[in-house]
Structures are given as structure tokens and as C-alpha cells.
Amino acid sequence: MNTKIMLEYLADLEKNNTKEWYNGHKEEYRAANEEFLQLTGELICEIGKADPSVLGHEPKDLTFKLVRDTRFSKDKSPYNPCFRANISSRGKLPVPVGYFLVIRPGGRSFLGGGLFADMFKDATAMVRDHISAHGEEWENIISDPQFKELFEVKGNALKNVPAGYDKEHPQAEYLKYKSWYLEAYIADEDILDGEGFIRKAGEICAVMKPFNDFLNRALADFKMPERP
Template identity: 65%
Template sequence: MNMQLMLDYLAELEENNEKDWYHAHKEEYTKANAQFLELVEHLNLEISKFDSSVSLYEPKQLTFKLMRDTRFSKDKSPYNPSFRAHIGPKGKLPIPVGYYLMIRPGGKSFLGGGLFADMFKDATNMIRDYLLSHGQEWEEIIGAPEFTRHFTVDGSKLKNVPRGYDADHPQAEYLKYKSWYLEYTLEDSKLTQDAFLSSAIEIFRAMKPFNDFLNQALENFQMPQR
């Protein structure tokens, strides 16, 4: 697959983020997007080999549109100049958590894992409660050499431990979080290397214990009905 084709198209879209340009360059989009779908299909297959919770989906079921919802944003540019996908047990649904990929030029690409969404209060509370009784397991996961070599836990969080939780708990700092995720950043040069695919799989494999922990906490989560 041609990673450079993706990067070149997205860089041009970022410079010309308007509907007229997008429609005038639909052929370039089609070619670049086809390369991204090929990448997602390969990643889905390889991830399913080491994570049995992940099923095989059509690549289009795992990707997100370029069009942005600008109704509540100060930024009115119509497109998000990035190719994005989430490969999880339920496809691109954020819960159960899975493996996230964003391709965006300028060193903004990354591989991700964990819970990025913090709008599901039930999910946040379930993870906090699970942390209370599985703190040792959590520390073993985030303290493992393979983990610390690549990741630090990130996420939106409160200034203080929320009401109802012990501020002196050993995992008190993580109880402040509303989301818990990992990001492994990718320079453009890494994306175009021949070894990118195999290295991406290894990074995702290193995320699996973290994802497994969160999904155990979220086992009975029900996605809100629209």
C-alpha cells in the first residue's frame, strides 16, 4: 500500500480545506482512501490473530468520515484532514475498547488504545470501581517494561478524586480520570518505512493487556440508545 499517497492527499486537503477543492479532487481522495482501506483490512486481520475478541469487518465499517460536524465548533472548516479507524470487538464503536489509528501529516499520526470517549458516565464509573478492587493488576500492566517503553496513560481528568472515592487510595491519581487511553505517535518518516506494518502490529499487541483490563471493567456496559 502507498502510505505516501495518503499523506500527500491529506496534506493538500489541510491546505485547501473547503468543499469546492474537495469535490474537484474526488479522484485523488478515492485513490488515497483505497490505500487506507487496504491498510485497515490488513491491521484488522493481524490484530484478530492475537486478540480473539476482535472480529473481521469490512474496512468501511471501521473507518470515520472526513466530514466534520461544525455545528458547535468555532472551527468551521468542513473536513478533518486525517484518515481514522477503530478496530474493536464491536467494530468502530468506542466500547468495548480497541485499537485506534489516525493518519495525519506533520507528525500528527498515532496508534491508540483504550477509552477515548469521556461522555459515557457509566463507563467512567465502571472503570473507577474496577480499579478500586484490581489496583495491583493495573499497576502490573502499566508498570511492565513493554508498556513503559512505549506508553504513558493519558486521558481527560478531574483536578481531585471524585466524591465517593478514597483520596488516599493507591490508584487515587487514576481515579481522577474520566477516560484512559494510550497514544503512540508516528512521524511521517515512520509511516513510509517498509517495516511500518509489522511495527504497528507490535505496538498494538503491547496495548492488549491495557485494553483487556478496561474491557473487563466494562463487561456489562450498555451503549446508550439514541
């Protein structure tokens, strides 16, 4: 596994973020993408040791395109210079939550988990209800020493506890959240050590698993909205 190819290609794309450069370097893209697919496949197997629910997916079905949707963005650069994959029991859908891999040079690669999307109001309500009803379990997960060493719970949040929830609840701060996710950043030198990265990523995801499991129990009855 030659992970250096990925980092070099992405660094070049970031410096030359144009359709002309991208179209003129298709061979470099194909080589870098093949390495990313191999990395994703090995990561699926490694995560599967602690979470067998993610096994059985093809890496190509879990990855995202580099092309950006610029319609509603001030940044009109056409490409997102990072390789991304979402590994969960149902592939790359945001629910059930799983393990999100982002490869971006400059120390910006990370492994994430939890619910990143906050546009699903039903999902947000389900998680709030579950935290409200199982606050002690939530506290035990996020206060675990291994968890605290790696993660801080992030997410978009309201200024106040929403109506219908106890403002004095021990987990009141987390009831304000609209999304709940984790990020563990990975240095470029760790990415360059492909096999070492896979081992380290597996360990990170194993620590992340109880957090994901908690959210997935909350979201057990969630149905993804159907596209019109």
C-alpha cells in the same frame, strides 16, 4: 500498498480545506481512501494475531468520514484532514475499547487504545470501580517496561478524587480520570514503509492489549445508550 498517496492527499486537503477543493479532487480522495482501507485491512489481520476478537470486520465499516461537524466548533473548516479507523471486537463503537488508527501527516499519525469518550458516566464509574478493586493489576500493566517505553496513560480528569473513593488509594490519581487512553505517535517515514508500519503497529497493539483487556473487563456490563 502506496501509503505515500494517503499522506500527500491529506497534506493537500489540510492546505486547501474547502468544499470547492474537496469536490474538485474526488479522484485523489478515492485513491487515498482505497489505500487507507487496504492498510486498515492488513492492520486488522496483524492485530488479530494477538487479539483474535477484532477479526471478521470489513475495513469500510471501521472508518470515519472526513466531514467535520462544525455546529459547536469555532473552527469552521469543513474537513478533518486525517484518515481514522477504530478496530475492536464490535467494530467502531467506543465500547468495547479497541485500537484507534489515525493517519495525519507531519508526525501526527498515531495508534491509540483505551476509552477516549468521557461522556458515558456509567462507563467512567465502571472503570473507576475496577481500578479501585484491582489496583495491583492496574499497576502491573502500566508499570510494565515495554508499556512505559511506548505509552503514558492520558485522559480528562477531575482535580480531586471523586466522592465514594479512597483518597489514599494507591491508584488515586487514576481514580480522578474520566477517560483512560493511550497514544503512540508514528513518524511519516514509518507510514511510508507500509509493510514495516504494519509490523510495527502490530507490536505496539500487542503491548496495548493488556490495558484494553483490563478496561473491557471493567466495561463488560456497559450498554451503549440508545439513540432517540
